[in-house]
Amino acid sequence: MAAVGLAVMALAHWLSVDYFYFAAYTILQFIVLSTAWNILGGYCGYVNFGTAAFFALGAYSTVFWHKFFPMPIPVLIVLGAVVSGIVGLGMGYLTLRLRGAFFSIATLAMAVVFQTLVVNWDFVGGSRGAYIIHPENSEFAGISVHYIEYLFMLMLALALIALVTARTIERSQLGYGFATIRDDELAAEACGVPTLRLKLIATTLSGAFMGMAGAPFPYYIGYLQPQSAFALDYAVNSIAMPMIGGTQTWVGPLIGAIVLGSAQQYATVTISSAANLLIVGLMLVAFVIIAPNGLLGLFEQIRARKKP
């Protein structure tokens, strides 16, 4: 895993095209977001529409601490993770008694409540938004790199951590517990699986990773405002990517994020930036109808048919 990461980093540094960093940052960010969503949505079966809330809370916690005094980004990432993790825990307590569609609508509700709170909170800019100016270059282990490359490396590290965590969860006791919740929660509860505790772990982890993805965002984008940070677009992307890639394993969100993220970047540059949401919607609808288990599911089906 680490070897792949280093290889990607070396390739990127050799290419040294700034746009590549910008685009790749977005795709890596979506890898983290969709992996995080999949922990709750794919493993446990609870569809979370409130991705944007955790993401934006991570971003706004960065803005908040930055106003006190600027800190290196890794520290901010950890702080963002803590904030979003706590919010995830709280959200879990409030909403996990609900099932199915009610849970999803409740997550959407929480996202809007948080957005309203931030809009009315003047310290972080409210609806005026907040600016963060970042330095041109950044010192890293003696090598001076463009800031965007620094952000890219951070996000790459974050994505690797997220993927490793997802893979570890999947193969562990925790993962088996999640799978039982997804398949039949009542039966799991009857067998003695501590479903509430597991679900709370899932929401906390999921929220924490989304917050981590959000923490460097103000530095990347320079100007943060609630309307775009809390947008429903993040929710649809973080649902579409695991569904397209396959929700059962850790590889699914990765594939989905790369495929859909690249398609979106390509469409943004060539057609128009509004078209990329159309692509997300169409691909989501198409995949959900045709390939319920995503691309991975399709591969499995093809492989199964080839066997005698």
Added chain:
Amino acid sequence: MDFDFNLLMNAIASGLLLGGFYAAVTAGVSISFGMLDIVNIAHPAFVILGSYIAYYFSASLGVDPILVSIIALPAFYLLGGAIYQVYYLSFERRGQDALRGLAFFFGLLFVTEVTLLLTFGVDYRYVEAPYIGPSLHLGSIELPYRLLIPCVAAMLLYGALEVFVSRSFIGRAIMAVSQDQLALQLMAADPIRIKRIAFGISIATASLAGALLIVIQPVEPSVGRDYIGRVFAICVLGGLGSLPGALIAAFLLGVIESLTSTYYGPSWAPAVSFGVLLLTLAFRPAGLMGR
């Protein structure tokens, strides 16, 4: 503190009128989510579609927008039927409707919204009608006609739906499908056909609601997103499967939102409907008049 009775009465009055309109938007979801258990999260997008169709024909032909939407009802009904057919074939038949169906409608929401965006652009569109502008003055209370007429239209819609559901065969079949689908099948009625008709009616109400929306305020494609929460909040608050419940809940929500807007500022208004939703789900998930 100076208690301005006038302000309070006006806030309540406009809240009631707005609530009537919210009820019209919710009627469709009350049928599809309350009775058919289909989480049609894309309903507000269809309402906006209805708004744009009303705008387009009203602006080019000069016809009253509400009249346009009534003429467009059959088209929306057929659209709803088609969508349900796809939904049924892809999800309900395989029993996977929970996660996949939700994702399907979520995707549909974005497809509809972005298609409208690419076709009409982000400019706010509005319609001209003789009743947009003047108000009815009842003493010190002002009732703008552009709010009053949609409210009256919404109540007529509910009256019509209630009569349909309680008197006609198909209406009662829809109630039966929501209570026990297998029993209905044993009674020699095709539940899939009934559900298709019901979902068609649900989307047809979106057409009317869309026209009412564009009478009240200028519309642009992403306006629908505010309504996702309101609509489900009203549905849950009123009790799933109960049309009168949805009507009462809509009035309630309209008044609460209006009072919050007037006394605490409009930036807190979006949190109100969702806050109400969360409280209802926490304390009384069955809603006011639920089963």
